[in-house]
Amino acid sequence: MSASPERRRELLSTAAEVFAAHGYNATTVRRIADEAGMLAGSLYYHFDSKESMVDEILSTFLDELWAGYEAVLGAGLGPRETVEALVTESFREIDRHRAAVAIYQKESKHLSAQPRFGYLTESQRKFERAWLGALERGVAERVFRADLDIRLAYRFLRDTVWVAASWYRPGGQHSPEEIARQYLSMVLDGITPRDATTTVSATTAVSTTTALGATTTARETTTAGPS
Amino acid sequence: MSASPERRRELLSTAAEVFAAHGYNATTVRRIADEAGMLAGSLYYHFDSKESMVDEILSTFLDELWAGYEAVLGAGLGPRETVEALVTESFREIDRHRAAVAIYQKESKHLSAQPRFGYLTESQRKFERAWLGALERGVAERVFRADLDIRLAYRFLRDTVWVAASWYRPGGQHSPEEIARQYLSMVLDGITPRDATTTVSATTAVSTTTALGATTTARETTTAGPS
Amino acid sequence: MSASPERRRELLSTAAEVFAAHGYNATTVRRIADEAGMLAGSLYYHFDSKESMVDEILSTFLDELWAGYEAVLGAGLGPRETVEALVTESFREIDRHRAAVAIYQKESKHLSAQPRFGYLTESQRKFERAWLGALERGVAERVFRADLDIRLAYRFLRDTVWVAASWYRPGGQHSPEEIARQYLSMVLDGITPRDATTTVSATTAVSTTTALGATTTARETTTAGPS
Amino acid sequence: MSASPERRRELLSTAAEVFAAHGYNATTVRRIADEAGMLAGSLYYHFDSKESMVDEILSTFLDELWAGYEAVLGAGLGPRETVEALVTESFREIDRHRAAVAIYQKESKHLSAQPRFGYLTESQRKFERAWLGALERGVAERVFRADLDIRLAYRFLRDTVWVAASWYRPGGQHSPEEIARQYLSMVLDGITPRDATTTVSATTAVSTTTALGATTTARETTTAGPS
DNA sequence: CATGAATGAGGATTCATTCAT
DNA sequence: AATGAATGAATCCTCATTCAT
Known part of the structure; x- marks a missing residue:
């Protein structure tokens, strides 16, 4: 029922944008x-249904996302570095899959009700575990504040990062890494001035990136990007 | 074309929830x-159209929101206190109008394309001015960090607060003021420990509230709240 | 289920206009x-249904119309005078029942399909007999042209007169009798000049009117007219 | 949004009839x-809306009508011949577009309220000018009676001709030209006998037709006709 | 007499989907 | 691969009508 994966990806990219x-x-x-540039009926040569289009868009995105996340989680980083790396990775995904991220944000709640989209719920659970784990370890190791409401902080971080997909435009003046750094700076140190504490150093962020460089780069060549 | 404001509000509340x-x-x-508990056609005795329902839901919400915001903005507070008060007020609105806020979040972009919903765009502009103003003053007065990317910080704050409507459930264990305090603590001071700096004191938040108490309380008595 | 015939007539008049x-x-x-000036439901105190409103409007009108027509047909006039009197009477009815006539014109075809409106069909038949009779007698007595296609002439006359209801406004500068005279002049003598033939004399028309005066006047007092 | 002009025309013809x-x-x-022979929804593959169907029916008809009328008006005929030709042309249009004419008659008043149907009003104005012009010239040149109320005569002629669409059935025993001749005979010379005056000669009507033959014939070959 | 509120049967329109070509 | 045409279910909305108050 289908054909060249290239056309397929083009069409999915178009669909994702819309x-x-x-x-x-x-x-x-x-x-x-x-x-x-085709008629509605013609899409059904490539896809079973409208639903299967979102399905493919979202699952492709999540597969890549988790490849990145797992690389981070498996790198044996400390809690703070883990958070930094997860945030940075997230902004990279937003950069690469802006449309998919936006769809995920807006639709995942509804879609996950259907069995077909069970993986959305599962993904959310893995998410939660990943972030909560890092935060908990961080509090335990005193790199995060002791008075943190962990669940609230989790939601705070999660939303804070992903909503960015609603305004982020790839190819703008800020690279995803740059935005990640700014966000992390706000999240980690707050928006009020610190006396003389260490703020998020560009070095830290970059070195983390480098540590995961192999994976990241590999994926960059295969993926065309959303637009 | 309509009738008793009571029934109207009940129906709107139901609609907002859905x-x-x-x-x-x-x-x-x-x-x-x-x-x-009625037939679809019967709704049209009370409302012109589905559209006019969201319209009324959103405009009612925004009217109240801006009453609150303007009380804050006109209170002559310093930048930090303004941010604290705005965040607190926002969580209060989420508490009172959770459904409306959620709708605003998800639908305002689409709806604002129609002339009828022009006020959504206008509201967004006022929003931006309010937050940006407070942040700029804060940087100038050195109560916010000098290296802040103001526009990014604005988006960060704005989204951070409002997305909460997607998970917040009124009547839960945290009062809106409590959540506001925690959020402010994270936003202002970051999630990493500070040496001995002043963190957001409950006192500050509460006293701010008190400063605006008259207005706030007044509205609280007149408004039934959505649920 | 009903009440004062006055209110009833007022309402019917309003309905007819609309x-x-x-x-x-x-x-x-x-x-x-x-x-x-009332709510939709309130009409049902006065009338069974929308249908029964047109019904009453049309049957009232037709009753009066036939009272007039029968006076003419029973007056023992010659064919030409009969035609003149029928036309004149018709314009008087248009004057009095403009709305009803317009409704009759537009809706009688559809309505007459329903048994309830059988009298519309019957009325049409009586119509046809009356006009056709006068025309046939006229041709036989050589007061109408011998080469007349009687059925065509019938339709011509019938339509010519009644469509006037679509533009006629009672209370305008021409009285119905005046319009009747002009129409008759065109119909009887054509729009091209005649050498020295007798044209429709105002006298004829008026005297006919007088002959039927009693009936006409009687009805005029009872009927309020469409307003 | 549409397709083969053939199917389109078929469907419009069906719609016009209904x-x-x-x-x-x-x-x-x-x-x-x-x-x-299709489902309601399927019509929307061919047409935007019910409204756009009448629109197309009426505008197509009026375009053709005015092509015919303008050929007549531009032919430099005398007033009487102009009236004869206009009437003849009108009956031909009734023959070709019976349904459209009937719709025009019944609905144009309502429809012309909407901007989309502004051309109906415009057409009516052009109509009036054409007929009124011919009548005025006729009176001036003494081929029409001096005592004619021009506006009344205009309405008389206009209605007289077009209402015929309500009973005319194409393919009946009378050709449109035949009916036109009979109507003209009544309208021009009246239904009472003339002493020895010239009545509408078949010759006149036919020769007028011939004068415009080229145009008329041309259109006849291109147009299929409604039934 | 009239209101306020609701019913329920359509009616126009949209849209995912199918399928022969 | 894609088109053209159609399906049929669902959706928003309208309206005559009912009825308790």
């Missing part, structure tokens, strides 16, 4: 087809 | 009617 | 009620 | 679809 811009429900198959 | 849960587009009029 | 202006189908009960 | 028979408002899209 889904992200107008929402899954509000997006008509016809609109996607228009954008792709 | 819109928030499933999204505006995905919500059928029939669903709202079901939830309200 | 039906005439917008068509029966396109007229909502609510619209009529608005115009009458 | 609109003419039951009125625009009373005609359901489903009814048209039934008549066309």
